[in-house]
Amino acid sequence: MIYHNPVLKGFYPDPSVCCANGMYYMVCSSFQYFPGVPLFESKDLVNWSQIGHVLTRPSQAALEQVPSSGGVFAPTIRHLNGRFYMVTTNASTGENFYVYTDDIHGAWSDPVAVAQDGIDPSLYFEAGNAYFMSNGTDADGVNGVVQCQIDLATGEKLSPSRCIWQGSGGRFLESPHLYRIGDWYYLMAAEGGTEYGHMITYARSKSLWGSFTGYPHNPVLTNRNKAPYPIQGIGHGDLVQDARGNWHILSLGFRQQALWMAFHHLGREVFLTPVTFDEEGWFTAGTDGTTAECYDIAGDFAQKPLPERSFAAPDWYREWCFLRHPRMEQYGLTQGSALLHGTEVTLDEPGSPTFIGLRQQDFSGTVQCVLELDKGEAGLTCYMSEQEHYEVALRRGETGITALCRLNIGGVHQIQKEIPLTGNSARLVIRMEPACYHFSVVTESGETHLGTGQSKYLSSEISSPFTGVILGLYAVGDNTVRFTNFSCVYTET
Incomplete structure (x- = not known):
């Protein structure tokens, strides 16, 4: 079966995977968005369905006033004796913690x-013991991959933190994962920063405390020297074995807008790369150590295209997210519509505006929605951060209701066009292309183009955050706005 990368499109960075009950389960970072840590299920490592989130209560992660790219970083999911564990960092509070559940479809x-x-x-489990590792500083002040034994029931450290590897020499050593395969312990990590120099490296040892010997040909996987090439930033991976005994790395990576357009605004996505072990126990990955756009793997299944998103399903909002900790009384989410109650909190500040969003998953497509407005402002947004976002919206001014396109770049607002409406309802449309977004309004008189925004200004290369564009509904002011007939359809590339 031939599959195409990425296997999960859009802003789903830092993937981690485990196997249980004949299924694969994956988690990804969520940063300032809530619920935290999206959770996925798959039968084949290629087709992933979101089954929920791990952090569904505000008490599980403090997100108040967290700026873009703060909050919940880099989760790892593991399974032991029927129980799932998810360990992560709240980078804004500096706290490392884990949560657990015996029901993967239930609460944590x-x-x-x-x-x-x-x-x-x-986390790594062996012989009834639990080991915790991170990229940090050990008890002697040594930086690197740091490990300690913990009491899994309480999180209490049972041994001092000890540095077990300092990487292959790349900057920003991070994302450590430990595996026991045969007689060897393999320690896989990321280096180079989660940018164009990103890479996966590893070392091995006969002891889980080391000393670890680096793979002689590190990095084992990187796309840093494949330029020009649309897939870049490959790194931060987790090693997994499929039901046929074959090994793979699930990693993050990103797609440039085009061959010679070195900008990415969809965020870091999930890529699948095959792994092969040699007779000496070292492993190689991908196509000469790089991740390609497609591979042929064993299996009788087909890769599914992106589905159309709408309000039609009873639980359509399962994959949607809020900014920081929402006040749920501001939302009425039912099959067929979304009712948003606005406040004075806007998209320009690190609070929790009335906002619900869906990750943009491909470069080309159309997003549209009908809304009714009596006062204040409401519309559709392409949201990257408080400083960078584009809107097509309706708002009530002194002379009545208008439709507008507004670009916010670096905190500077520009209204490209604003026109009066004769009623209080209209269809707002965003047409997405790799290099730009086109915004328009549709009324009984027809469709009117309101403006265009270049997507590069919502990219990580220009905008400071390293998340990805969220396509959202929002409302501002003392208003109640009903959104209906929402549709998001991609022209897959």
């Missing part, structure tokens, strides 16, 4: 804190 526990610094934590 309150956080259990671990008093070890660093980010990108992981």
Whole structure:
């Protein structure tokens, strides 16, 4: 079966995977968005369905006033004796913690804190013992991949933190994961920063405490020297074995807008790369150490295209997200419509505006929605951060209701066009292309183009955050706005 990368499109960075009950389960970072840590299920490592989120209660992660790209970083999911564990960092509070559940489709526990610094934590289980690792500083002040034994029931450290590897020499050593395969312990990590120099490296040892010997040909996987090439930033991976005994790395990566357009605004996505072990126990990955656009793997299944998103399903909002901790009384989410109650909090500030969004998953497509407005402002947004977002909206001014296109770049607002409406209802449309967004309004008189925004200004290369564009509904002011007939359809590339 030939599959195409990425296997999960859009802003789903830092993937981690585990196997249980004949299924694969994956988690990804969520940063300032709530619910936190989207959770996925798959039978084949290629087709992923979101089954919920891990952090569904505000008490599980403090997100108040967290700026863009703050909040919940780099989760790891593991399974032991029927129980799932998810360990992560709240980078804004500096806390490493884990939660657990015995029902992967149910609620997760309150956080259990671990008093070890660093980010990108992981868990390893062996012989009834639990080990916690992160990229941090050990008890002697040595930086690197740091590990300690913990009491899994309480999070209490049972041993001092000890540095077990300092990487292959790349900057920003992070994302450590430990595996026992045969006689060897393999320690896989990321280096180079989650940008164009990103890479996956590893080392191995006969002891889980080391010393670890680096793979002689590190990095084992990177696209940093494949330029020009649309797939870049490959790194931060997790190793997984499929039901046929074959090995793979699930990693993050990103797609440039085009061959010679080095901007990415969809965020870091999930890529699948095959792994092969040699007779000496070292493994190689991908196509000469790089991740390609497609691979042929064993299996009788087909890769599914992106579905159309709408309000039609009873639980359509399962994949949607809010900014920070929402006040749920501001939302009425039912099959067929979304009722949003606005406040004075806007998209320009690190609070929790009335906003619900869906990750943009491909470069080309159309988003549209009908809304009714009596006062204030409401519309559709292409949201990257408080400083960078584009809107097509309706608002009531002194002379009545108008439709407008507004670009916010670096905190500078520009209204490209604003026209009066004769009624209080209209269809707002965003047409997406790799290089730009086109905004328009549709009334009984027809469709009127209101403006265009270049997507590069919502990219991580220009905008400071390293998340991805969220396509959202929002309302501002003392108003109640009903959104209906929502549709998001992609022309897949």
